[in-house]
Amino acid sequence: MKVRAILGETCRYHVQSSSNPNRLHLVDLLEHECSCTDWTCRQRGYRERTGQRYHCRHIRAAREEFLNDILERLKEDQLAR
Numbered sequence: 001m002k003v004r005a006i007l008g009e010t011c012r013y014h015v016q017s018s019s020n021p022n023r024l025h026l027v028d029l030l031e032h033e034c035s036c037t038d039w040t041c042r043q044r045g046y047r048e049r050t051g052q053r054y055h056c057r058h059i060r061a062a063r064e065e066f067l068n069d070i071l072e073r074l075k076e077d078q079l080a081r
């Protein structure tokens with residue numbers, strides 16, 4: 001599953017659909033939203049049941065990419081000292 005940060009848009013990612021590789025889902029990590037059907041259908045019920053926010057596979061993939069970016073930058077900062 002490919003994950004690509006959207007240039008100039010903070011914490012927004014395009015994540016490749018697993019069922020259709022030609023399709024991209026839009027993930028907004030700050031708003032905690034994904035454009036996929038899974039997230040759209042399940043997020044409200046999940047939140048009501050658990051009190052937590054639903055992470056579809058695209059949000060999970062974007063969060064991992066975000067974490068990797070941050071860790072890489074922290075490492076670069078450390079090396080630059």
Ligand SMILES: [Zn+2]
Binds near residue numbers: 025036037039058059
């Ligand atoms: Zn999704």
